[in-house]
Amino acid sequence: MFPNVAFAHVSLGRQRVATASGTFLKLPTSARGMALGGAYAALMDDASSVGWNPARLGALSQKGFFISHTQWFADISYIFAICPQPWPRFSGLVGVFFGSLSAMMKETSEYIPYGTGRKFAFNDWVAGVSIARRLTDKLLVGANAKYVREELGTDVGGAVTSSWLLDVGTKYYVGLSTVRMAMLLRDFGPELRPCGTFVRTLNGSVITQDYEGFAPPTTFKFGIACDPVEEDPHKLRQHSR
Numbered sequence: 001m002f003p004n005v006a007f008a009h010v011s012l013g014r015q016r017v018a019t020a021s022g023t024f025l026k027l028p029t030s031a032r033g034m035a036l037g038g039a040y041a042a043l044m045d046d047a048s049s050v051g052w053n054p055a056r057l058g059a060l061s062q063k064g065f066f067i068s069h070t071q072w073f074a075d076i077s078y079i080f081a082i083c084p085q086p087w088p089r090f091s092g093l094v095g096v097f098f099g100s101l102s103a104m105m106k107e108t109s110e111y112i113p114y115g116t117g118r119k120f121a122f123n124d125w126v127a128g129v130s131i132a133r134r135l136t137d138k139l140l141v142g143a144n145a146k147y148v149r150e151e152l153g154t155d156v157g158g159a160v161t162s163s164w165l166l167d168v169g170t171k172y173y174v175g176l177s178t179v180r181m182a183m184l185l186r187d188f189g190p191e192l193r194p195c196g197t198f199v200r201t202l203n204g205s206v207i208t209q210d211y212e213g214f215a216p217p218t219t220f221k222f223g224i225a226c227d228p229v230e231e232d233p234h235k236l237r238q239h240s241r
Contacts, residue, residue: 021192021214029080053169054142058132092133159194178227
């Protein structure tokens with residue numbers, strides 16, 4: 001019995017803790033969603049919904065543009081932009097989006113801890129297409145197809161990982177007051193594997209190895225929201241996930 005349990009554990013253990021790649025995709029894409037702690041899957045009402053649940057785009061009736069910039073610690077900058085536009089032939093909406101996480105660092109050494117005068121940059125980015133439509137008066141569906149590229153210090157000899165990923169989301173109005181539910185599967189796809197090979201020396205022999213791939217930061221979210229108070233100019237919203 002115990003050998004079988006151990007074997008199953010080894011098989012599942014290939015997805016090790018803290019080894020996901022492309023984790024910058026988890027960063028919030030709007031200040032409003034960040035202020036709500038990410039509990040935003042069922043609350044979006046503008047173009048920024050692409051970063052939270054693409055299904056909400058199906059409710060938009062006109063083209064628009066959204067851009068956000070977040071300045072993180074250590075001079076790390078994150079920019080996200082989306083341009084949605086109605087697609088009458090599809091009876092829905094299509095949009096293109098782009099996100100970039102970048103940072104500039106100083107080169108240091110053991111003897112020059114305050115910088116050698118040289119700098120190098122890290123840059124991760126994601127670009128894709130979003131499509132959404134309203135299937136019924138209560139159900140919205142949407143999806144993002146995106147290409148992710150993550151640099152692991154290319155200016156200092158590091159590798160690059162890349163992959164295609166998919167987001168799928170839904171939003172459903174249950175017909176009870178303003179209650180709606182949302183579900184989202186985000187960043188689903190093949191593992192991100194650095195291109196090229198790694199060369200190392202072992203006991204005087206040169207060994208060439210392929211880089212190991214790492215799983216994308218796939219997440220599943222479920223949220224419920226309602227507006228218990230809707231009296232102009234006041235509105236109270238409640239959301240759980």
